[in-house]
Amino acid sequence: MKDNELTPRIAVDAIIVKDDCVVLIKRKNPPFQDYYALPGGFVEVGEYVEEAVVREAKEETGLDVEVEKFSGIYDDPKRDPRGHVVSIAYVCRVVGGELKAMTDAKDVYCVPIKEIKNIKLAFDHAKILSDAGIL
Numbered sequence: 001m002k003d004n005e006l007t008p009r010i011a012v013d014a015i016i017v018k019d020d021c022v023v024l025i026k027r028k029n030p031p032f033q034d035y036y037a038l039p040g041g042f043v044e045v046g047e048y049v050e051e052a053v054v055r056e057a058k059e060e061t062g063l064d065v066e067v068e069k070f071s072g073i074y075d076d077p078k079r080d081p082r083g084h085v086v087s088i089a090y091v092c093r094v095v096g097g098e099l100k101a102m103t104d105a106k107d108v109y110c111v112p113i114k115e116i117k118n119i120k121l122a123f124d125h126a127k128i129l130s131d132a133g134i135l
Contacts, residue, residue, distance in 0.1 A: 008077075008084040012053040013040035013125065015071055015091045015132050016063065021112045022134060024119075025060050025105035031081045032122035034106065038129075040087065041104065053090045060105045064096035071132045079124045089128045 015038060016023040024036045039060040043052040050067050057065045071089040079085060101108045111119065117126075117135055129135045 008075075008086050010043040010049065011040055011080075011085050011087040012043060012049055012056055013038040013074075013087050013089040013128055014053050014057040014065060015089060015129065015134065016057060016061070016065060016094060017091070017113075017134065018094050018110055021110040022116060022129065023061055023063065023099070024109050024111050024116075024121075025101065026107040026109070027122055028104050028106040035122035036109070036111070036119050036125075037122035038089070038125050039105070039108075040089075042085075049088050050090065053088075053092065057092060058097065059103045060101075061108045062097050062100040062102055063094050065092035066095050067091075068093050072128065074124055074128060076124065087123075087128075089132070091132060 025039050027033055027035050027037050039057045041056040043049055068091045071091050074087045077084045
């Protein structure tokens with residue numbers, strides 16, 4: 001095994017609530033290709049996690065966001081089929097930009113909160129939304 005296979009990777013997830021809906025992407029790539037997911041991704045070397053969540057939200061949704069508050073840490077070693085990934089979730093508010101799918105997103109939606117429980121979400125994103133008090 002390589003050293004990087006023995007070390008967990010760090011990711012971030014953005015919980016963006018806007019007008020009684022949650023911004024979700026449809027994933028373009030595996031794992032969970034074509035599933036709905038919170039915008040997010042891996043933290044880059046030398047990057048603060050709050051900077052990473054703002055960057056990932058912009059890269060995937062076209063929206064400029066600010067972090068409102070920390071929501072939770074998700075560290076189940078089996079939460080991501082690619083390996084051990086620890087995700088840090090933040091509730092964010094929109095401060096600009098235009099909602100449009102970018103980079104790893106096949107599409108982006110503002111899904112009404114009442115409809116989210118009927119959608120199959122990627123990873124443990126239903127738990128993240130539940131813990132944030134959205135579901």
